[in-house]
Amino acid sequence: MAGSSTSYYFVIIGTKDNPLYEAEFGTFKQGGDGVPKFREEQRHMNQFIAHSSLDCIEDLQWASKEMYLKTVDKFNNTWVSCFLTGGKAAYTRRYETDIKFLLVHDTRSDEPIRQFFADVYDLYCKTLMNPFYEVNMAIRSQTFDQKIKAAAKKYL
Amino acid sequence: MALPLEPPPRARSVIGASKASPMYNLRSSIASTGSTTSLASLFAGTGASLPRDIVDDIKSVIHHAFVPHIAVHVSDDVNNIIREKGLPDLYQLIRPYGEKVQGRITARDSQGSSVTFEDFAVRFVRLLDIAQRPDRNSRGAAGSNLRNGGQWDGASAESMNSEELPLVDELLDLHLSHAEELIETSLATETESHTGQAFYLLYLRKLLSGFPVTSHETFSHPVACLIAISSRNPNPIDTLRQLYKSGAELEVPGYVNKEYLRYYVLVHDEDKDDIQKSTALFEQMKRHFGLHCHLLRIRSAMCIVSDEDSVPLAKSQWLPASEELAELHSRQEDEIESDSSSRFIHSSDESAIKTMIREMVAQSIIPFMERNIASWNDQILSRRKGIGGRMLSFSRRFLGSTATRSATSSTTASNFDPATNSYDPMTPEAQMRKLADWAFMLRDWKLAYDVYNTIRTDFNNDKAWLHVAGAQEMTVISLLLTGQAITPKLRTDTIDVYLDAACYSYVTRFRAFYAALRCLLVTVELLRLAGGSSAELAAKWAIKALDLNIRPTVGRALISQRVGDCYAVRQGAGSGGWGGRRRKAAMWHVLAADTWIQLGKYAQARHCIDVAMPRYVETEFVYIRRFLDQLKLDSGHVNLLDLGSLNIGDSLEENSANNDGAGGDEEKMDIAEALVEEAEKPRFDGVISVASDLYLARVRARVRKYLSMSETPPAKDPAQAGAAIAMISKDAQAQLKTPSDETPMQTVVGTTTQKAYEEMERTARKAAESEAQERGFNEVETRELVLQSLLKAHRAHYEAEAQNNLASRLQNKQHIEDEGQRAKQHSEIAGTIAPATVQMVSPRAQPPMDFDDTDMDLAF
Structure with a gap:
């Protein structure tokens, strides 16, 4: 889909279907340079795909105890993997309390994505500890961005 | 394909003509959902449950697609009378009236209880068409058959090819262009039925209009043949015999059963001939040919608008795309004659034709079908299902497998003829298929489902893949039509598996895209009507149907819009719409809008955007926002x-x-x-x-x-x-x-x-x-x-x-x-x-x- 190497679109989605943080990166495996190879028309599709997969996640999240839901949706040759943050346990009464991590990717590999999500969750929790940060705020920190990219480089 | 490939007609004459056609008025019931005001689309997008009349509309399209075909075989003198009336032939005259048989028709199902249909229909075809169409194809196929050495490229597969599909697309394109023009000249029409699903239904109907004559299904094989002579004929009885003979000797494909019902019609010219002579002749006919006779009294004089009792000749809703295209093109060429396109006949003629069709269907065809269904049911199905039949099938399976192992021809044990990829019409397999199809035509879904289920395994044993695919397709369709609750088990074990296998066979083994598309779209509609999680399944298969057609054609745009509609049907639970598919529906509507813009159909695009917009009003996704803004600009969308x-x-x-x-x-x-x-x-x-x-x-x-x-x-x-x-x-x-x-x-x-x-x-x-x-x-x-x-x-x-x-x-x-x-x-x-x-x-x-x-x- 995106040339020879695979590319990833990563997004953290807030409780109101709003993106908190977005990033695109390419693979570092098999000599990839980590640069996303999305064509221009793929970029809005990534967002559409991620947004529409929330429908499936809403179904799945109550059926599974795992935070990592693996591949939740598929659109043509693109898969969506999802990780739910711990908000689910704390506020089960309200529907819209989960922060979701979504990764749109064009090759299937569950395990590396799980590791990546674990790292991202770690980073996200640290962000939450910031007294100036509130749930559903966009994350604009440079450091956060760098660390996400580093995690991507490590696993994807 | 020999049609002049000219740009769609944009001349004024065509607008006038299309206004005259009942196409647009017909679907007034759909206008309610096709509204484009943003306020209404707020609710349309979230998928209110389907209104009753829409369900009926979709079902009636499917019911009317699978109807008995009646061949028409007439003598020249009959056509002479019709030509005097200003019409090409008898077939053209009676065809529109077959689409709605007057009054109620009662048929008995396999349980013996009678069912009443309000809207029974039959389709008339020319006997010569049945004979010619596959003939042409099989000749070409026979050559390729030998060359490939492959035994699965049968003659029928060729005629199942996607020849008709581009034509359907072209036709829809034309219709949509009309609608665009109408909308651009006055904004108000946009809120009417010109957008929304009216066009999808039209697409579906055109797709289902011209079933090719193939070996693996008998829907397009004639159930009866209408043989007609006129009162002008000098020696009528001989001519009838002649027609009977020529019809029987006509070179139809080997898999078409020639034992159809013959129905004899004497066309009496009211204006020129003596009724007493005709009545005498009719009595003579009855003596010779039995009860299946009718005296049709029509006038040979041409009827014009100003005549007292003139009524417009009904327009056929089920014209195959190729014919309708040809008609539109010819109409475009002679602009002056565009008025004559809506022809008129005397109201006495109209009622005479209606009565004839009603009588023929109610008194001859339905009883004939019932009788056959009952006898096949007794003779073949029961035997097949009984202990003996099972033994036979077991032993045959055993024999068949040993046969393949010993590398001799495996066909010795079965009736399947791999060379022509068909069964002889007299074999039990072919008759069972026919039984199922006829039961299906008489809307006895349960019997049809049982029989399809049984023959599927038979075909499978014979490795008759096209027939297997056909049976799988019809198993799913008849199952859905029975109205049985669709359990998750049924969904994964039956519907998914069969559809997948049928599509694989159609597309990969036979490249029969038309058959695959028909199979998918009919199933999608039925699943969509079932609602709930079946609607999601419908969307899944509609997406699969999209894969059959990569180019951005009208069909593709319509189908992707339909995917969105399918998702929209699935409603969530509770106030939050939990578990619904609203985001998916919105995405597919946006994608459809994109395709519409590529095709230059801006009104359709605007409609899709209207439906999708509520979901994205507040979105913070930058690219989505930008993309939608671009779409709005491109389509001239306005609130x-x-x-x-x-x-x-x-x-x-x-x-x-x-x-x-x-x-x-x-x-x-x-x-x-x-x-x-x-x-x-x-x-x-x-x-x-x-x-x-x-x-x-x-x-x-x-x-x-x-x-x-x-x-x-x-x-x-x-x-x-x-x-x-x-x-x-x-x-x-x-x-x-x-x-x-x-x-x-x-x-x-x-x-x-x-x-x-x-x-x-x-x-x-x-x-x-x-x-x-x-x-x-x-x-x-x-x-x-x-x-x-x-x-x-x-x-x-x-x-x-x-x-x-x-x-x-x-x-x-x-x-x-x-x-x-x-x-x-x-x-x-x-x-x-x-x-x-x-x-x-x-x-x-x-x-x-x-x-x-x-x-x-x-x-x-």
Whole structure:
């Protein structure tokens, strides 16, 4: 889909279907340079795909105890993997309390994505500890961005 | 394919013609969902449960697709009479009336209980067509058969090929172009049935119109043959015999059973011939040929509109795409004759034809089918299902497998003929298939389902893959039609598996795209009607159908729109719509809109955008927003909700009045014109539509308003007025020049409410000025006071609005868009004012404390 190497679109989605943080990166495996190879028309599709997969996640999240839901949706040759943050346990009464991590990717590999999500969750929790940060705020920190990219480089 | 490939007719004659055709009026029931006002689409998008009449519409399309075919075989003298009436032949005359058999038709199902159909239909075909069509194909196929050495490229597979599909697309394209033209000439029609699912139904109907004659199903094989002679024939009985013989000797494909019912018709010419002679002849016919005879009394005189008893000849709704295209093209060529396209016949003729068809169906064809179904059921199915049949099938399976192992021909054990990829019509397998198809035509879904289920395994044992695929397809369709509750188990074990296998066979083994598409789309509709999680399954298979057709054709756009519709049917639980598929529905509607724009069908695109928009109004995804804005621009989308409340003419007049009162400041008008030109230039190079005109009118009104606002400060202070003009026009300019993150459409909304807002500003200004005069302020002080009071007024207004906002948010989502825009304007204006008054402004005017991003890094 995106040339020879695979590319990833990563997004953290807030409780109101709003993106908190977005990033695109390419693979570092098999000599990839980590640069996303999305064509221009793929970029809005990534967002559409991620947004529409929330429908499936809403179904799945109550059926599974795992935070990592693996591949939740598929659109043509693109898969969506999802990780739910711990908000689910704390506020089960309200529907819209989960922060979701979504990764749109064009090759299937569950395990590396799980590791990546674990790292991202770690980073996200640290962000939450910031007294100036509130749930559903966009994350604009440079450091956060760098660390996400580093995690991507490590696993994807 | 020998049609002249010309651009779709855009001549006026065609519009007139299409208005005359009942196509558009017919689907009036759909208008209710096809509404394009944004308000209505709020609810349409979230998928209210399907209205009753829509369900009926879809079902009736499917019912009417699988109907008994009746061959027509007539002598030349009959056609001579018809030609005198101004029609090509008897077939053309009676065909439209077969689509709705008058009155109720009662048939008995396998349980012996009688079922009544209100809308039974039959389809007439020319006997010669059945003979010729596959013949041509099989000749070509026979060659390729030998060359490939493959035994699966049978003759029938060739005729199952996608020859018809491009034609259907072309036809729909034509119809849509008409609709576009109608919409562009008057905006009101857009809210009628010209968008929405009317076209999808049309597409489906055209797709199901011309079933090819194939070996693996018998829907297009004739159930009966209508043999007709006229009263002018010199030796009628002999001619009938001749016709019978020539019909039987006609070289039809080997798999078509020739033991169909013969129905003899004597066409009596009321105008020229003697009825007594004809009656005598008819009695003679009855003696010779039995009861299946009819005396059709019609007039040979041509009927014109002005005749007393003239009625328009019914239009056939089930014309195959190729025929309808040919007709449209020919109509385009001879523009003068376009009126004659709607032909007229005498009402006595019409009722005579209706009576004949009713009698034929009710008294001959239905009993004939019932009898056959019963006897096949007894003789073949019961035997097959009984102990002996099972033994036979076991032993055959055993024999078959040993046969393949010993590498001798495996066909010795079965009746399947791999060379022609068909069964002989007299073999039990072929008869069972026929039994199932006939039961299906008589809407005895349960029996059909049972039989399809049984023969599937038989075909499978014979490795007759095309037949297996056909049986699988029909198993699923008849299962869905039985109305049985679709359990998850049924879904995964039966529907999914069979559909997948059938599609694989059709597409990969036989490249029969038409068959695959038909199979998928019919199933998708039925699943969609089942609702709930079946609707999601429907969407899944509709997506699969999209894969069959990669090019951006009308069909593709319609199907992707349908995917969205399928998702929209699935409603969530509770107030949150939990577990619904609204986001998916919205995405597919957007994708369909994109395809529509590529095809140049802007009205359709606008409709899709309207449906999808509520889901994306508040989205913070940048690319989605940008993409949608682009789509709106490309399609000339405009919020119809505003159009009602906006009186462009009024506001323009009022503004020009304002300008005159102010002494006609030419400079200001120049700025205005410049701004308008600026707005006109870059955006609508491609799209010239009503919507864009409206949009421009609004931009104009808006700019003038901005300029007229500057007249409110007292003219005695030119510097102040100038500053205000500069400020406001800069603001206006800024608004018009930011297409990247705001739609121009959106920037320009809410002109009417703007009036109230200006009034507020005006009073604030006046109050401040009078106060300044009282206190004896100098120029600079006065200006600051004015600006400060303006700022206050803005803020008060904004806060009030925000409160209103909350209330209205629940009622009207579209409103939010407008409010958001207005709030943005306020803050922009406030922003331009704020720097000038920085020392007088309270701390509250500062933007809320925005912590620095670097703060966040503390946590790491």
